Amino acid sequence: xxxxxxQNVKNVGNQGDVKEVVEGYARNFLFPQHLAVEAxxxxxxxxxxxxxxxxxxxxxxxxxxxxxxxxxxGAEVLISAKADNGKLYASITAxxxxxxxxxxxxxxxxEDMEFAPKKEVGTYEGIVSKGEFEAGIxxxxxxxx
Numbered sequence: 001x002x003x004x005x006x007q008n009v010k011n012v013g014n015q016g017d018v019k020e021v022v023e024g025y026a027r028n029f030l031f032p033q034h035l036a037v038e039a040x041x042x043x044x045x046x047x048x049x050x051x052x053x054x055x056x057x058x059x060x061x062x063x064x065x066x067x068x069x070x071x072x073x074g075a076e077v078l079i080s081a082k083a084d085n086g087k088l089y090a091s092i093t094a095x096x097x098x099x100x101x102x103x104x105x106x107x108x109x110x111e112d113m114e115f116a117p118k119k120e121v122g123t124y125e126g127i128v129s130k131g132e133f134e135a136g137i138x139x140x141x142x143x144x145x
Contacts, residue, residue, distance in 0.1 A: 001026050002039035004047050009035050016047060065130035072106050072128050073135035083121050083143035091117040092141050097126055100139070115139065 001023040005013050009030070013019045018039050021030065030036035037043050077100035082089045094113040101108050108128055115126040124139045 003030060003036040004039045004043055005030075005036050007035050016051060018044065018047075062131060066133050068106070069128065069130055069133040069135045072101070072108070072137060074137070075101070075104060075106070075135075076138045076140060077101055077104065077126075078140045078142065080142050080144040086121045086143070088119050088121065088141070091119050092139075093117045094126075097137075097139055101128075101137075 002018060002020055003026050005015055005017050005019060008014045012021065019036075021036075026036060026038070031038075077097055079092055079096055079100050081092060081096075094115040094117075095110050097115050098108050098110050098113050101113075112128055112130055113126060114129065115124070118124055118139075118141060121141050121143050124141065126137045126139050128135045128137060
C-alpha cells in the first residue's frame with residue numbers, strides 16, 4: 001500500500017515521502033498515529049502543492065534575509081555602559097548588541113548574532129548571519145557618565 005508520510009518515521013522515511021508499506025502496518029500503526037495518509041491521486045497532488053508553497057515561502061524568506069543583511073552590513077551600534085577607567089562593570093554581550101540594533105530599526109535574533117562578551121570600552125566587530133548571508137557590524141562601547 002502506498003502512503004504519504006506526514007512526519008518522519010524511523011526506518012520508513014521522511015515527512016512528505018511517498019512510500020510503499022505493508023497494509024497492516026499502515027492501517028494498524030501509521031494511520032491511527034497520524035503519521036501517514038493513503039497515497040491517492042488527490043493526496044499526492046495536495047502534497048505536491050504543499051511542497052511548492054513551502055518552496056516559495058522559503059525563497060521569499062531567503063530574499064528578505066538577504067535584503068535585511070544588506071541593510072545591516074556596515075552598521076555601527078553605540079552602547080553606553082557604566083565603566084571605571086575603561087573597565088566595564090558588566091560584560092556587553094550579543095544580547096546587548098541585538099538591543100542596540102533594535103534601536104536602529106533592525107530586527108535580529110540573538111541566535112543570529114556572533115559577538116563575544118566584552119569587558120572593556122572600545123570598538124569591536126560583530127557578525128550578523130541569517131541563513132547563508134552574513135553582515136559585519138561595528139560595536140562601539142563607551143563609558144556612561
